[in-house]
Amino acid sequence: MSEASPSRDAIVATARESIARGSKSFAAASLLFDRPTRERAWLLYAWCRACDDIADGQEMGHGMTRVSDAPARLERLSAMTEAALAGQVVGDPAFDALRIVAAETRLPHAFARDLIAGFALDAEEWRPRSEDDLFRYCYHVAGVVGCMMAVIMGVDPDDAETLDRACDLGMAFQLANIARDLDEDDRAGRCYLPIEWLVEMDIPPGEHLKPFFRPRLAVLAKRLATHAAAFEESARRGTPALSFRSAWAVLSAAHIYGAIGREVASRGAHAWDHRVTTSGGQKLAFIARAFVEARGRARLYPLVPRDPDLWTRPGRN
Secondary structure (H helix, E strand, O other), X not given: OOOOOOOHHHHHHHHHHHHHHHOHHHHHHHOOOOHHHHHHHHHHHHHXXXXXHHHHOOEOOEOOOOOOOHHHHHHHHHHHHHHHHOOOOOOOHHHHHHHHHHHHOOOOHHHHHHHHHHHHHHHOOOOXXXXXXXXXXXXXXXXXXXXXXXXXXXXXXXXXXXHHHHHHHHHHHHHHHHHHXXXXXXXXXXXXXXXXXXXXXXXXOOOOXXXXXXXXXXXXXXXXXXXXXXXXXXXXXXXXXXXXXXXXXXHHHHHHXXXXXXXXXXXXXXXXXXXXXXXXXXXXXXXHHHXXXXXXXXXXXXXOOOOOOOOOOOOOO
16 A cells, blocks of 8 residues: 555544444444454445445435436446455545455455446346346345455355355345335335336336325335345344354344334335334344344354245355
8 A cells, every 4th residue: 555545544434434424223233343343344334335325326325316327427436346356546435445345354356246236237227027136136235245244254255154144134134225215216216116016016107105005005015024024034043153243233233124124014104204213222222132142142043944935145046
């Protein structure tokens, strides 16, 4: 690294600010890691957040809008990502954060590229036709992040079984997010509900948030939450492979995001009247509960074969 390049400490500090501004839930869970893992989690988050913001024309995950230059934005973030993976100083703290993570861990470069492929789908204004399409999208924008986080926690990149469980947690998070953010996505001209689901409920394209269709939309949101819960339960089975502090962080995040999906489902047609969030008090309660679960994870979540009916990430089918 040249003398003019920011130090690792400076890049970590910027990454910490990024996660504090971008996701209170992830920020809270990250504090439970040991220091090396915590810093690498911040670094990875900073890169993911920057890619998302560049692709969607937003700031710290807020203000998503239609962008007129999506292909150019994708080319830019892809080029900076490849430079970071090659060990080059990029000059952007978020992408230099990825450079540090890739250098300090055995992070498979294919995982980073899989995430970029998810942004490419959005740049193409892609829409899922089937449930399988939906799950594949969720893998590219979140499941693969779970895989990367597992590597940061010390999971061997060749430990496919544990990576599958980590992917499951990312899938659960994304499905809960989709259910919660249907209105926000609609304002940006996006809909991640499979076309086949909308046809099944007799909801015309682009009409799903109109008052008349809200009860039917609630059925689909509950379906998303049910899928999220199945992936979450599978992910919990992978925590015995993690250190105590990593398991504590993972289980805390699972509780926090699981609560979002469950609350969306419970609100029915009113799920989008106000954005579903978890309060500070709820987060503390979930963290305390996860502490107990992490201590007894071998007993509570004995390793059993993964449900063969659960969607499996690409390359593992």
